[in-house]
Amino acid sequence: MLKLYFTHKTRSGRVVWLLEELGLEYELVKLEFSKEGLKSEEHRKRHPLGRVPVLEDGDVTIFESGAIIDYILERHKNGGLKPAVDAPEFPYYLQWFHYVEGMIMPPINEIVVQTVLLPPERRSEDALNKALKLLAKAMKPVNEALEGKDYIVGDFSGADIMLGHAAFMANLSVPFGDDMPNLKAYVARIAARPAFDYAINLK
Amino acid sequence: MLKLYFTHKTRSGRVVWLLEELGLEYELVKLEFSKEGLKSEEHRKRHPLGRVPVLEDGDVTIFESGAIIDYILERHKNGGLKPAVDAPEFPYYLQWFHYVEGMIMPPINEIVVQTVLLPPERRSEDALNKALKLLAKAMKPVNEALEGKDYIVGDFSGADIMLGHAAFMANLSVPFGDDMPNLKAYVARIAARPAFDYAINLK
Numbered sequence: 263m264l265k266l267y268f269t270h271k272t273r274s275g276r277v278v279w280l281l282e283e284l285g286l287e288y289e290l291v292k293l294e295f296s297k298e299g300l301k302s303e304e305h306r307k308r309h310p311l312g313r314v315p316v317l318e319d320g321d322v323t324i325f326e327s328g329a330i331i332d333y334i335l336e337r338h339k340n341g342g343l344k345p346a347v348d349a350p351e352f353p354y355y356l357q358w359f360h361y362v363e364g365m366i367m368p369p370i371n372e373i374v375v376q377t378v379l380l381p382p383e384r385r386s387e388d389a390l391n392k393a394l395k396l397l398a399k400a401m402k403p404v405n406e407a408l409e410g411k412d413y414i415v416g417d418f419s420g421a422d423i424m425l426g427h428a429a430f431m432a433n434l435s436v437p438f439g440d441d442m443p444n445l446k447a448y449v450a451r452i453a454a455r456p457a458f459d460y461a462i463n464l465k
Numbered sequence: 466m467l468k469l470y471f472t473h474k475t476r477s478g479r480v481v482w483l484l485e486e487l488g489l490e491y492e493l494v495k496l497e498f499s500k501e502g503l504k505s506e507e508h509r510k511r512h513p514l515g516r517v518p519v520l521e522d523g524d525v526t527i528f529e530s531g532a533i534i535d536y537i538l539e540r541h542k543n544g545g546l547k548p549a550v551d552a553p554e555f556p557y558y559l560q561w562f563h564y565v566e567g568m569i570m571p572p573i574n575e576i577v578v579q580t581v582l583l584p585p586e587r588r589s590e591d592a593l594n595k596a597l598k599l600l601a602k603a604m605k606p607v608n609e610a611l612e613g614k615d616y617i618v619g620d621f622s623g624a625d626i627m628l629g630h631a632a633f634m635a636n637l638s639v640p641f642g643d644d645m646p647n648l649k650a651y652v653a654r655i656a657a658r659p660a661f662d663y664a665i666n667l668k
Contacts, residue, residue: 310606311568322556326567329559336550347539353525356532363563364529365514368571389592403513 264288264338265318267308268464269300273327274315275461276427280331280420282457284341292465328363331420343420351416358407358414362424366404369397370428373435397432401445404429408444412451426452430462467491467541468521470511471667472503476530477518478664479630483534483623485660487544495668531566534623546623554619561610561617565627569607572600573631576638600635604648607632611647615654629655633665 266281266288268274281288293299293314301312308316309325316323317330319337324330335344345351372393376385404425407414413422429449432438438446452458469484469491471477484491496502496517504515511519512528519526520533522540527533538547548554575596579588607628610617616625632652635641641649655661 310609311602319556324556324560326560326563328563328567329556332559332563333556336555352540353522353527353532353536356535357527357529360529360531360535360566363566364531364570367567368574371571386589386591388589399514406513 264334265291267291267293267305267314267316267318269293269295269314270465272314273427275464276327276423277315277317277330277334278464279427279458279461280334280343280423282460283343283418283423283455284334284339286334286339290464328359328424331423332359335420342417343423345416345419351419354415355419355421358404358421359424361404362428365400366397366425366428366432369393369400370431370435373397377435394436397436401429401432401438401442405438405442405445408448411444413448418455422452426458430458467537468494470494470496470508470517470519470521472496472498472517473668475517476630478667479530479626480518480520480533480537481667482630482661482664483537483546483626485663486546486621486626486658487537487542489537489542493667531562531627534626535562538623545620546626548619548622554622558618558622558624561607561624562627564607565631568603569600569628569631569635572596572603573634573638576600580638597639600639604632604635604641604645608641608645608648611651614647616651621658625655629661633661 264281264286266274266277268278268290269292278290293305299305300314305316306312308318308323313325315327315330316325317333324333332344335341345355372389376390376393404414413419414425415421426448429445430452433445433449438449467484467489469477469480471481471493472495481493496508502508503517508519509515511521511526516528518530518533519528520536527536535547538544548558575592579593579596607617616622617628618624629651632648633655636648636652641652
């Protein structure tokens with residue numbers, strides 16, 4: 263059976279969400295942010311930097327949420343969540359899937375570092391403001407691409423698992439305002455999906 | 466014919482490299498970092514943030530280097546550069562492909578910001594040191610994974626297009642030392658490939 267290593271408030275929520283959307287069976291192993299959990303020697307054998315998600319599937323152990331999502335869709339169940347190579351949606355599915363880690367997550371990571379992870383005396387207002395500006399810049403094309411659409415490419419897809427999770431996180435840092443109406447509606451649409459709601463609230 | 470929008474010293478070099486490795490025909494459009502080039506209204510119709518690479522293929526226009534590489538391998542020519550879904554290399558191909566933008570490029574971007582893009586008076590030594598530390602941390606698992614191997618997954622693959630380009634860039638910022646012997650050899654191996662040499666020196 264698929265075995266997923268999970269920690270609350272990390273990208274491992276994306277994989278739980280996907281598995282729930284697909285209705286696949288899996289075993290969940292919850293790890294704490296601690297020396298006995300994520301940072302243990304045992305977990306470092308699965309991910310050398312002590313991170314999640316990690317997926318085990320028989321002899322296979324892989325990390326990186328984007329890789330795991332593509333792996334599950336390709337090897338286990340498509341569920342209509344990844345367009346065929348010759349489908350018109352295919353290139354844009356790839357584009358937005360990769361846009362998430364390429365453009366959206368770097369400023370979100372920096373915002374989390376500057377508002378949560380660093381002790382107050384080591385935080386930099388300059389770095390925080392730069393990240394907030396970068397994030398707004400990265401989200402604008404997404405808001406435009408969502409014009410007149412419920413999801414980023416055709417029906418709900420694996421690209422929304424990546425993008426919806428990132429947009430939800432971005433909205434927690436700085437709620438989307440009236441200048442981003444499509445993103446605001448998109449986050450509400452994502453949050454209303456039972457599988458997402460389950461994954462994001464899992465502790 | 467495939468049409469690639471390209472700027473020297475950007476991720477668009479990855480796509481030139483792939484196209485050269487595959488021996489595909491393509492048209493190259495060179496854009497400068499300027500208001501008339503990358504940041505022109507015309508180019509913003511192709512990429513809303515005025516970035517490269519952008520690939521045009523008939524009616525299709527897509528951005529994000531990772532997406533473009535997968536698109537070319539899936540729709541145009543595999544050339545043995547992407548393992549089949551049921552191949553044992555497939556999960557690790559995905560893992561390292563995604564690791565590049567997820568883990569390696571964020572600190573490289575910050576290093577470029579702090580050493581090249583920002584005017585000296587706005588640079589932060591703290592931010593630079595943090596990024597250098599993060600980059601070293603992100604490269605360590607790559608050095609370990611390369612133990613006894615010429616390429617990151619089986620023979621040379623699309624994952625090396627992403628990783629080799631990033632490792633070459635990382636090595637420009639801080640040359641890999643004797644603590645990273647496998648990465649040092651890997652960068653030399655990548656640099657010796659004629660297609661890479663052509664792509665990285667294209668101006």
